[in-house]
Amino acid sequence: MKRKNTFLIFMVGLVYFFIFAPLVLIALTSFTTESYIAFPPVGFTLDWYSKVFANKTFISSFKLSFTISLAATSIALLVGVPGAYALSRNSFRGKKFIKDLFFSPNLVPQVVLGFALFTFIIVRLRLNVQAALLLGLAISVVTYAFRIVGASIESLDYAIEEAAMSLGANRLTVFFRIVLPNISSGIVSAFLLAFINAFNNVPLTIFLSGPGVVTLPVAMMSYIEYNYDPTVSALSVLLMLMSLAIMLVSEKLVKSGR
Amino acid sequence: MSYLELKNIDVAYDGRHKVLDNLQLNIEEGQLVSLLGPSGCGKTTTLRVVGGLLEANAGQILLGGKDYTNIPIHKRNFGIVFQSYALFPHMTVEDNVAFGLKMRGDKKAEIGRKVAEILATVDLTDLGKRYPKELSGGQRQRVALARALVVRPKLLLLDEPLSNLDAKLRLKMRVEIREIQQKLGITTIFVTHDQEECFSISDRVAVMNGGIIEQYDSPENIYSYPATEFVARFVGYENFLPLERTARGLASGGSIDFKIDGSRLIPEREGLKGTIRPEDMVILTPDSPIDHNIIEGQVEVRTYLGKSYQYKVSTAFGDLVANGSSQRLYAAGEKIRLHLPENRLIVV
Numbered sequence: 048m049k050r051k052n053t054f055l056i057f058m059v060g061l062v063y064f065f066i067f068a069p070l071v072l073i074a075l076t077s078f079t080t081e082s083y084i085a086f087p088p089v090g091f092t093l094d095w096y097s098k099v100f101a102n103k104t105f106i107s108s109f110k111l112s113f114t115i116s117l118a119a120t121s122i123a124l125l126v127g128v129p130g131a132y133a134l135s136r137n138s139f140r141g142k143k144f145i146k147d148l149f150f151s152p153n154l155v156p157q158v159v160l161g162f163a164l165f166t167f168i169i170v171r172l173r174l175n176v177q178a179a180l181l182l183g184l185a186i187s188v189v190t191y192a193f194r195i196v197g198a199s200i201e202s203l204d205y206a207i208e209e210a211a212m213s214l215g216a217n218r219l220t221v222f223f224r225i226v227l228p229n230i231s232s233g234i235v236s237a238f239l240l241a242f243i244n245a246f247n248n249v250p251l252t253i254f255l256s257g258p259g260v261v262t263l264p265v266a267m268m269s270y271i272e273y274n275y276d277p278t279v280s281a282l283s284v285l286l287m288l289m290s291l292a293i294m295l296v297s298e299k300l301v302k303s304g305r
Numbered sequence: 306m307s308y309l310e311l312k313n314i315d316v317a318y319d320g321r322h323k324v325l326d327n328l329q330l331n332i333e334e335g336q337l338v339s340l341l342g343p344s345g346c347g348k349t350t351t352l353r354v355v356g357g358l359l360e361a362n363a364g365q366i367l368l369g370g371k372d373y374t375n376i377p378i379h380k381r382n383f384g385i386v387f388q389s390y391a392l393f394p395h396m397t398v399e400d401n402v403a404f405g406l407k408m409r410g411d412k413k414a415e416i417g418r419k420v421a422e423i424l425a426t427v428d429l430t431d432l433g434k435r436y437p438k439e440l441s442g443g444q445r446q447r448v449a450l451a452r453a454l455v456v457r458p459k460l461l462l463l464d465e466p467l468s469n470l471d472a473k474l475r476l477k478m479r480v481e482i483r484e485i486q487q488k489l490g491i492t493t494i495f496v497t498h499d500q501e502e503c504f505s506i507s508d509r510v511a512v513m514n515g516g517i518i519e520q521y522d523s524p525e526n527i528y529s530y531p532a533t534e535f536v537a538r539f540v541g542y543e544n545f546l547p548l549e550r551t552a553r554g555l556a557s558g559g560s561i562d563f564k565i566d567g568s569r570l571i572p573e574r575e576g577l578k579g580t581i582r583p584e585d586m587v588i589l590t591p592d593s594p595i596d597h598n599i600i601e602g603q604v605e606v607r608t609y610l611g612k613s614y615q616y617k618v619s620t621a622f623g624d625l626v627a628n629g630s631s632q633r634l635y636a637a638g639e640k641i642r643l644h645l646p647e648n649r650l651i652v653v
């Protein structure tokens with residue numbers, strides 16, 4: 048028992064090491080005074096951070112990524128939450144097929160999805176790049192809404208909905224007053240995962256970027272191609288802090304919602 | 306016309322195998338009727354059909370003469386207590402209980418008064434601000450009961466409401482349920498697989514088996530005069546003797562003529578059986594003057610029951626089970642004579 052515990056702690060430690068070591072390295076390199084990414088870092092400066100904020104491409108692509116990801120995640124939840132509810136509470140022909148379709152994250156490679164959206168939405172329908180981005184990201188993250196919210200709904204005792212109905216609540220009231228409050232933590236988790244995934248998406252957004260419309264990860268990639276300076280490290284640190292902040296806030300939300 | 310009438314109810318979940326088969330049941334106003342039967346016999350299904358949680362494939366439900374078959378659940382105003390209690394986890398006890406009143410659109414002051422009143426009835430006045438997860442099993446069960454009762458339902462449906470409680474609490478709660486049911490005069494259907502529980506609180510009992518009702522009667526009659534072999538076995542009859550009709554009455558194995566209480570009709574069909582409870586069998590002493598309904602046998606094994614001893618006796622009619630007092634003990638291998646009193650021997 049004792050030995051097993053030590054082994055477990057060792058393995059968990061290893062996992063954490065591999066996850067966090069690169070993050071720590073990047074964080075350290077963002078403070079270097081050298082003009083290239085190097086380890087160990089030399090000196091200490093916050094110059095690279097001010098460079099991030101001075102970079103117009105970064106700022107505009109951050110704004111784009113943030114708003115588009117937020118909108119795409121909202122669409123995914125608006126479709127996914129009622130959809131997952133309807134799927135779990137009804138039985139009909141073809142249910143399994145629909146379930147598999149929405150629940151499998153990478154049935155269609157994102158690059159293929161990106162290409163398809165590009166040819167249809169942008170070339171055929173002549174819609175703008177933002178619309179294509181929004182739709183593409185919503186499609187690629189809707190699976191999180193389905194899977195995570197779906198799991199929350201499945202673990203909810205159906206009898207409480209029946210009890211509410213027997214007390215005079217119709218389907219809609221049951222959904223809003225009984226189901227929704229009990230799956231709020233699932234919804235927040237789904238929102239988090241979906242947002243972070245949408246925000247970090249490269250394979251899809253690289254296809255759907257156009258002149259002046261570039262998402263932040265794509266902007267970072269093209270920046271690295273020509274400049275190998277620690278600005279990107281500083282930006283990475285800022286993004287990590289943002290993810291962390293979102294996570295903390297939503298955890299608070301879930302807790303206070305109980 | 307009864308208050309609640311179930312007419313020719315059929316349910317087949319898969320469309321082929323009937324789980325309820327042409328089920329009929331009439332319940333009088335203010336009565337507590339139990340559905341009793343082994344697991345899987347269709348008790349919950351029946352309750353769900355009545356409650357509107359499940360649509361029957363065929364049949365009709367009448368309440369007070371009105372057709373309820375197609376009225377959706379949220380418009381029926383029936384109180385349902387689920388086996389899992391199904392309390393709303395995100396609401397306090399008060400909010401749980403108030404939910405039905407809010408749905409009906411009662412005024413706030415009215416709701417407060419009614420909630421306080423029903424919580425007092427179920428003895429939960431001090432726990433109104435707690436959440437379900439902060440309550441014990443017995444308290445949750447009372448919240449569920451209060452939540453169902455506060456709306457003054459036309460019908461109260463209880464699905465094995467006591468099965469998640471420990472034995473002592475079960476005894477207490479069943480008395481409480483009966484008390485509240487009688488005080489409020491609410492017509493109630495109570496589902497259980499526990500014979501004692503059901504007999505103790507019911508006005509009438511419907512014994513179910515394989516989707517049909519085998520017997521619908523008072524608890525006393527079901528206990529003393531089971532109508533079918535299934536009911537007899539379910540309520541504790543253990544000895545079954547094949548009977549034949551003879552010119553003089555009934556005989557078993559062609560040898561013994563049995564006397565049977567003449568006041569009861571003997572069913573007009575083949576394959577009759579005589580049945581008697583182990584505790585109603587009498588082990589005769591050698592000097593007993595009784596000269597009829599006697600079966601001879603040999604003790605196979607004796608077991609101790611606390612109040613009495615039980616003997617497994619091998620006879621010409623197979624193994625029979627009889628209880629005996631501690632005044633005279635019989636050992637394995639001993640020959641004894643068993644008397645089957647005519648008022649205790651039932652024909653099924």
Ligand SMILES: Nc1ncnc2c1ncn2[C@@H]1O[C@H](COP(=O)(O)OP(=O)(O)O)[C@@H](O)[C@H]1O
Pocket residue numbers: 318319324342343344345346347348349350351
């Ligand atoms: N949702 C369902 N789908 C299919 N079969 C079911 C369903 N619910 C119950 N059954 C079947 O119907 C029969 C009766 O079940 P039920 O009414 O729950 O019995 P009880 O409450 O008396 O234990 C059982 O054979 C059970 O397997």
Ligand SMILES: [Mg+2]
Pocket residue numbers: 348349350
């Ligand atoms: Mg059941």
